[in-house]
Amino acid sequence: MNKHNFSAGPAILPDDVKRRASIAAYDYDSTGLSLMEMSHRGKEFTQVLERAELNVRNLFKVDDSYAVLFLTGGASSQFYMSAMNLAGKNDKIAYLDTGTWAKKAIKEAKLFTNVDVVASSADNNYSYIPKDYKLSDDTKYLHLTSNNTIFGTQIKTWPSLDCPMVCDMSSDIFSRNIPVEKFDLIYAGAQKNVGPAGVTLVIVKKEILGKVERDIPTMLKYQTHIDKGSSFNTPPVFPIYVTMLTLDWIIQNGGVSAMEVRNSKKANALYNEIDNNPLFTGCASIEDRSDMNATFLLNNEDLNSAFSAQCEDVGIVGLTGHRSVGGYRASMYNAMGQESVEVLINVMKEFAQKNG
Amino acid sequence: MNKHNFSAGPAILPDDVKRRASIAAYDYDSTGLSLMEMSHRGKEFTQVLERAELNVRNLFKVDDSYAVLFLTGGASSQFYMSAMNLAGKNDKIAYLDTGTWAKKAIKEAKLFTNVDVVASSADNNYSYIPKDYKLSDDTKYLHLTSNNTIFGTQIKTWPSLDCPMVCDMSSDIFSRNIPVEKFDLIYAGAQKNVGPAGVTLVIVKKEILGKVERDIPTMLKYQTHIDKGSSFNTPPVFPIYVTMLTLDWIIQNGGVSAMEVRNSKKANALYNEIDNNPLFTGCASIEDRSDMNATFLLNNEDLNSAFSAQCEDVGIVGLTGHRSVGGYRASMYNAMGQESVEVLINVMKEFAQKNG
Incomplete structure (x- = not known):
């Protein structure tokens, strides 16, 4: 039976990538x-x-003002590496x-610097994205989580700020176009939208590095991995290969713009059913609903x-x-x-007919 | 053509494991x-x-006084995590x-504590293992590298010391029996003798942890990974699976004792040829020669x-x-x-006949 893999991560990979x-x-x-x-140093x-x-x-x-790195340790390691x-x-x-x-990112950053939590949606179990917040003038950067896998929310409009942004894009990277130039650092564990577990993608603006006075272990400096082209030590060879294949697949299927259209169409269809089916209720605020992860309850x-x-x-798994x-x-990743x-x-519709 | 894979790492895997x-x-x-x-939280x-x-x-x-962990970041990350x-x-x-x-391990440890380099074979391009050294009484532990992949040396006899040992066994783990109880910490990047790149094995004595006053990021504490069974964050699923298969294969083929016999037989045969063939010279001191990596020169x-x-x-690669x-x-890994x-x-023999 054909499987329909709705897992949150590690998650679905294109059939051709798996082959x-x-x-x-x-x-x-x-x-x-x-x-x-x-x-790992051979030509292949x-x-x-x-x-x-x-x-x-x-x-x-x-562009070349940014480095592109393939590291390990997941987004969880970027929580402290970014601040460090x-x-x-x-x-x-x-x-x-x-x-x-x-x-979690906030907790780790506090070990290294002063952290200002400018807004939170904890008051309503993170069902929305806070929008009205101000940064103090001395803010070095604003850290965002672009998509919240657990709660099914997604930042749809990037804040209009002069302040640079650092963003955990683990669960929606390459699902839509983004203004890269607004970010000093983008990081993403691969295992949701871009490959298998075991590799972490980092896109970092080179000029912001080396400005902090602190002893940092060699492996934890972005500069080390820039200088050695992600091969200071043995990189996670197979996860990087599968990531490369997945990126190939995205390109062959029209790139990020095509993914955005495709993802929006899938999400709209499902949210439409959630909203119209009398048995179900969506969890996230409508305007902040994620195109990647739709959260919903049976009433x-x-x-x-x-x-x-x-x-x-019917072969649905990971729901x-x-x-x-x-x-x-x-x-509903790429x-x-x-x-x-x-x-x-269709299952939701049939279920409503039987139990409505 | 059948390949004979002499690569230093990432290295040969058993055929059944690859299948x-x-x-x-x-x-x-x-x-x-x-x-x-x-x-990664599913039953599979x-x-x-x-x-x-x-x-x-x-x-x-x-035994249960030790934790067994599967982490990322390679031995290079253990260089600082161990001292930290x-x-x-x-x-x-x-x-x-x-x-x-x-x-490299010494360099990273210096960021966190006082490091006493008790002996070095740098004077002769690391072609031997220093044996006559003393530890000062206040030494917390002695850090060793059991096998030196680059230079082809291996510690054949563990030092008789009361001091606990910490050991980087990346290139000879599971190639021979070891007295685990003498070690507080053993670590190994998998990609030489135990699996593919992307996972690091750590065996740590539980009672030695939590005794250091220092702010450590959550991901960098061994205790975090012990408490969460190597799944605090998403572990490198596929590399761990291939490691599991490789360990299965070692067990099916007689375990560590059988590997030791097998490895010794392979190494003896090759060193015998190196010593008797007039065209070649071995690089490492005879008594410290590694059973894993034989280094030799054409005269x-x-x-x-x-x-x-x-x-x-004849299909030889990675030499x-x-x-x-x-x-x-x-x-010549397991x-x-x-x-x-x-x-x-045979190639060496034929080469000597043609060029001797």
């Missing part, structure tokens, strides 16, 4: 070797790394608290197991909501086709 | 999903992680400087390209020595069969 990854795991490019057993992997970087630059129109590298002890950085991951919780069973019957929200979460969303919508 | 990895990359256990697109990957840990415990007889977590600002830790990686460098071509003709030593390096070593020996 090519499968081949490379055994015999890369007819070399007789797995890509996993080749030197060097080409992979270069192409992955080029793909990122093409997709987001990233960019903010001095006496600086002030601002955070928008839009959910679990923003809160009658007693029906949960019946609905879950019906989803399972269970995060424990902090409950109910359901449909993650690689998900419209047909999978239609399968879910 | 199973290839299947899992497309369709894991007939689920219709790649392992790379499944939740939870089983992988548990089995990987159990395999480590079985192979090295690791285990050594206070006023403590003293000792290092044996046996090569490039030991030197007449003018023959290098002819020898390399002859190696290539070029590291730039700090030159010549050749034959890495997964390499005796037959590949025999192929190399």
Whole structure:
């Protein structure tokens, strides 16, 4: 049975990416070797790394004033690395608290600098994106989480500020166009929209580095990885390859603009069903709803197991909501086709007919 | 043509491991999903992680007083994490400087504590393991590099000391039996003897943690990963799976004791040829020669390209020595069969007949 993979992350990969990854795991490019057993300094992997970087630059129109890095440790490591590298002890950085991951980022930054949480939607279980907030004049940068996987909210309009931004884009990178020049630093764990777990993409403005007085271990300096082209130590070869393939796939399918249209169409169809189906209610504020992760509840919780069973019957997987929200979460990353969303919508419709 | 993969790392993987990895990359256990697109908290990957840990415990007889962790960032991250977590600002830790990686570990530790380099073989391009050294009484632990991939040396006899040891075993872990109880911390990047790049194995004595006064980012505390079973954040799913498969393979092939016999037999055969072939000279001191990486030179460098071509003709790859030593390096990790070593020996013999 064909599976419809709504997992929040690690998440769906394009079929062609999986096929090519499968081949490379055994015999890369007819070399007789797995890509996993080749030197990371050899020509095969060097080409992979270069192409992955080029793909990122093409997709987001990233110029040479930015470095593109492939690191490890997930966004969770960027929570402290960003503050450690960019903010001095006496600086002030601002955070928008839009959910679990923003809160974690705030906690780590406090070890290194002064943190100003300028607004929070914790008062309503992070169901919206705060919009009316001011930064104090001495703010070095504003840290944002572009998409909140758990709560199903997404920043739709970037704040109009003179202040540079740093952004955790783990769950919506390459799902839409962004104004790269407004950001000093963009980071994203790959395992939601851009590849498998085990690699973290970092896009950083080179001129902002080296301005902080602090002893930083070599591996934790962005500059180290810039100087060594993401190969100061052995990089995560296979995850980077699968990321490169996924970026290839995005390019072949029209790039970020095409993804934006495609993602918006999927999300609109599902939200339309959530809003019109009498059995379900959406969790997030309508204007802040994420195109990546739709969170919704069954009004009658007693029906949960019946609905879950019906989803399972048609091959839907990964639809269970995060424990902090409950109910359901449909993650519809780039690689998900419209047909999978239609399968879910049909189940919801049929379920309403039976139980309405 | 069958390849004989002598790469230093990322390195050879067992054929069966590659086959199973290839299947899992497309369709894991007939689920219709790649392992790379499944939740790290789902039952499939939870089983992988548990089995990987159990395999480590079985192979090295690791009891519950130690935690077994699967992290990212390579041994290069353990260089600072070990000192950061285990050594206070006023403590003293000792290092044996046996090569490039030991030197890097020393550099990072100096950011956090007092470092006493008790002996070094830098005086002779790291071609031997220093043996006569004393630790001062206030030494908290001694840091060792068990095997020096670049120079082809290996610690054959562990020092008889009361002091606990911390050891980078990246290039010979699971190649031989070790007295785990003598170590407070063992770490290893997987990509040489235990899996692909992208995952780092850590075995740490639980009681030594939490004794250092220092602000440490959450991701950089061993305790965080112990408390969350290596899943505080999304772990590198696929590299951990391939590591689990490789550990399965070691167990199926007789465990660490069998690997030790097998590795010793391969190394002895090759060193015997190096010593008896008039064209070649070994680089490392005989008593410290590594069973994992044999370094050797052609006495007449003018023959290098002819020898390399002859190696290539029979499918030998990855034999070029590291730039700090030159010549050749034959890495013969667990997964390499005796037959590949025999192929190399035959090339050396034929080469001597033609050019002797």
